[in-house]
Amino acid sequence: MFKRILIAEDQETQxxxxxxxxxxxxxxxxEYVYYCDDALxxxxxxxxxxxxxxLLVTDLSFVEDHNKQRIAGGVELIQAAKKVQPSLKILxxxxxxxxxxxxxxxKELHIDGYVRKARHDAQxxxxxxxxxxxxxxxxSPDLKLARKENNSHDFTELDIAIISQLVDGTxxxxxxxxxxxxNIKPSGLSxxxxxxxxxxxxxxxxxxxxLIAYCKDMGII
Amino acid sequence: MFKRILIAEDQETQxxxxxxxxxxxxxxxxEYVYYCDDALxxxxxxxxxxxxxxLLVTDLSFVEDHNKQRIAGGVELIQAAKKVQPSLKILxxxxxxxxxxxxxxxKELHIDGYVRKARHDAQxxxxxxxxxxxxxxxxSPDLKLARKENNSHDFTELDIAIISQLVDGTxxxxxxxxxxxxNIKPSGLSxxxxxxxxxxxxxxxxxxxxLIAYCKDMGII
DNA sequence: AACCAATCTACGGTTTCCCGTAAGGATCCA
DNA sequence: TGGATCCTTACGGGAAACCGTAGATTGGTT
Numbered sequence: 001m002f003k004r005i006l007i008a009e010d011q012e013t014q015x016x017x018x019x020x021x022x023x024x025x026x027x028x029x030x031e032y033v034y035y036c037d038d039a040l041x042x043x044x045x046x047x048x049x050x051x052x053x054x055l056l057v058t059d060l061s062f063v064e065d066h067n068k069q070r071i072a073g074g075v076e077l078i079q080a081a082k083k084v085q086p087s088l089k090i091l092x093x094x095x096x097x098x099x100x101x102x103x104x105x106x107k108e109l110h111i112d113g114y115v116r117k118a119r120h121d122a123q124x125x126x127x128x129x130x131x132x133x134x135x136x137x138x139x140s141p142d143l144k145l146a147r148k149e150n151n152s153h154d155f156t157e158l159d160i161a162i163i164s165q166l167v168d169g170t171x172x173x174x175x176x177x178x179x180x181x182x183n184i185k186p187s188g189l190s191x192x193x194x195x196x197x198x199x200x201x202x203x204x205x206x207x208x209x210x211l212i213a214y215c216k217d218m219g220i221i
Numbered sequence: 222m223f224k225r226i227l228i229a230e231d232q233e234t235q236x237x238x239x240x241x242x243x244x245x246x247x248x249x250x251x252e253y254v255y256y257c258d259d260a261l262x263x264x265x266x267x268x269x270x271x272x273x274x275x276l277l278v279t280d281l282s283f284v285e286d287h288n289k290q291r292i293a294g295g296v297e298l299i300q301a302a303k304k305v306q307p308s309l310k311i312l313x314x315x316x317x318x319x320x321x322x323x324x325x326x327x328k329e330l331h332i333d334g335y336v337r338k339a340r341h342d343a344q345x346x347x348x349x350x351x352x353x354x355x356x357x358x359x360x361s362p363d364l365k366l367a368r369k370e371n372n373s374h375d376f377t378e379l380d381i382a383i384i385s386q387l388v389d390g391t392x393x394x395x396x397x398x399x400x401x402x403x404n405i406k407p408s409g410l411s412x413x414x415x416x417x418x419x420x421x422x423x424x425x426x427x428x429x430x431x432l433i434a435y436c437k438d439m440g441i442i
Numbered sequence: 443a444a445c446c447a448a449t450c451t452a453c454g455g456t457t458t459c460c461c462g463t464a465a466g467g468a469t470c471c472a
Numbered sequence: 473t474g475g476a477t478c479c480t481t482a483c484g485g486g487a488a489a490c491c492g493t494a495g496a497t498t499g500g501t502t
Contacts, residue, residue: 012343017238034340063339063363095316118284119255122233142284166430172489188451193490208489209387209433216437393459409481414460429459 001025001133004051007032008039008058008077009093014117018057018093021122025129036062036071040080047085055132056081060094060101078109089132093117093125097143098219100155106137113138153202155220158184162192163215166208172196222246222354225272228253229260229279229298230314235338239278239314242343246350257283257292261301264309273306276353281315281322299330310353314338314346318364319440327358334359374423376441379405383413384436387429 005022007030009015015032022030033039039058046052060074071077074092081088091113092105105111113128115121115138124140131138155163161184165175172192179187186195196208205211215221226243228251230236236253243251254260260279267273281295292298295313302309312334313326326332334349336342336359345361352359376384382405386396393413400408407416417429426432436442 010340011338012341013235013238013242013338013346016241016343017234020237020241021234065340065363117232117234119231119286120233122237125234142286166428167434169427169431171428173487186450190451190453191449194450197491206390207387207392208430210390212430212433213388213437213442216434221434407480411481411483412479415480418461 001027002054002129003028004046004053005030005055005057006039006042006046006053008036008056008074010034010059010062014059014093017122018125021125022129025126027129030057035067035069036073036077037069039077040071040084043081043088044084052085053088055089055091055129057091057093060092060096075105075109078105078111082109091115091125091128091132091138093121096219101219102139102143114143115140116143118142153199155199155215158186159195159199160220162195163212163221167212167221222248223275223350224249225267225274226251226276226278227260227263227267227274229257229277229295231255231280231283235280235314238343239346242346243350246347248350251278256288256290257294257298258290260298261292261305264302265305268306274309276310276312276350277302278312278314281313281317296326296330299326299332303330312336312346312349312353312359314342317440322440323360323364335364336361337364339363374420376420376436379407380416380420381441383416384433384442388433388442 005027007015007018009018009032012034015034019030019032031042033042039056043053043056056078058074058077062069062073064072071080074094078090078092081090090109090111092111093115095117096102097116102114105114112132115124115128118140119142121140128138128140153159158179161179161182162175165178166172170178173189175192176187176189179185179192186192196211200206200208200211203211203214205214226248228236228239230239230253233255236255240251240253252263254263260277264274264277277299279295279298283290283294285293292301295315299311299313302311311330311332313332314336316338317323318337323335326335333353336345336349339361340363342361349359349361374380379400382400382403383396386399387393391399394410396413397408397410400406400413407413417432421427421429421432424432424435426435
């Protein structure tokens with residue numbers, strides 16, 4: 001089983017229970033930090049000491065406080081960690097259940113496992129640890145359901161730019177200027193209209209307000 | 222200190238750490254359940270056995286699973302619990318930090334304390350327990366900040382009806398019909414426009430899309 | 443180089459929304 | 473009762489968004 005594990009989790013109570021859960025798997029003394037910046041520092045130090053970690057267990061959302069951080073959240077932490085130690089295995093442990101986010105984690109950041117903070121998370125954590133130790137990917141079962149039911153449109157960079165501008169209060173007719181300045185390709189007003197129509201049609205909406213609400217719910221913006 | 226505590230929390234790991242935290246306060250054996258329905262049953266049984274609980278510690282959001290529940294979430298559980306045992310003290314322990322929600326909990330449901338799941342939640346839990354035991358209210362400090370920065374408009378029933386209709390895709394010009402059918406008083410189209418303008422002006426917005434996004438963020442809808 | 447296909451853009455008519463003004467109703471007080 | 477104030481509603485001009493069509497541009501192929 002893993003010998004050196006680092007836990008990045010800001011909730012004190014979660015941190016406590018992660019340790020007891022790992023103790024059940026006879027993992028000796030996992031190390032833990034409450035801030036993302038500390039996590040990266042410890043990873044770097046472990047490399048320097050030639051005792052690199054085997055596994056990083058991290059949350060996604062970290063609450064801000066007086067202690068200003070360079071690395072704000074789990075996603076950025078994973079990117080930074082992979083850069084300094086590509087071999088590091090990563091298990092994400094979070095309440096997040098938006099399929100868009102989780103797909104991105106596996107496909108782009110190449111994480112090794114995802115356990116949702118939910119009913120039987122302690123059990124699933126143990127399963128995840130053994131799976132990952134055997135070079136397998138793991139996804140907690142409560143999420144598999146949530147991902148299937150999703151027949152949604154997949155949002156392009158353009159889509160997200162348009163929606164973000166709307167949420168920022170830019171009038172639709174001014175969005176072309178913004179897109180040109182940021183070198184986002186189709187920038188004509190008609191293209192924006194067409195794109196909005198497509199999104200609304202696929203999702204069965206008739207008004208922008210519905211689309212905004214949907215994107216908020218799905219964590220797209 | 223409290224003698225009989227009931228914990229309602231669906232996350233296995235949180236449940237574990239709550240128990241260890243309470244153990245630090247030399248609270249003997251807190252009882253715990255993973256479902257809201259079970260919580261209410263246990264409360265009723267404890268009354269029947271003439272050994273009522275002193276305190277209920279509960280989360281707000283419970284994940285749905287195959288085990289269908291009559292009581293869906295923490296808010297409903299608190300209402301039901303207060304009905305069968307008005308004297309029961311209640312401490313909410315949740316990640317939620319929307320001021321609208323928390324204000325409602327204190328003002329309408331008369332909870333005794335609120336601790337946000339965040340950096341030092343274990344410490345704050347202990348502070349909350351002693352405060353509540355001494356008949357004081359408790360609010361974890363990370364929340365006091367979040368509530369102050371809020372110079373927001375307070376949304377009336379009308380406001381929420383209008384916004385909900387927009388999110389449902391009703392064209393603005395058709396909303397008067399909906400309001401009349403539901404006996405919501407000012408129902409003229411001009412009143413709706415005026416109300417939307419007021420909300421947007423107070424919050425510094427120019428477009429409906431911004432307002433929708435804001436309401437989603439604040440948990441108003 | 444020329445052609446085709448696909449996409450992007452520009453344009454005009456229609457609908458909806460926005461916003462200011464004014465008329466209609468209700469409430470309160472002298 | 474009369475009048476003053478506030479709130480609601482109705483109306484109309486102008487702006488923005490919606491929608492279909494036609495022209496322009498791009499990228500790839502022969």
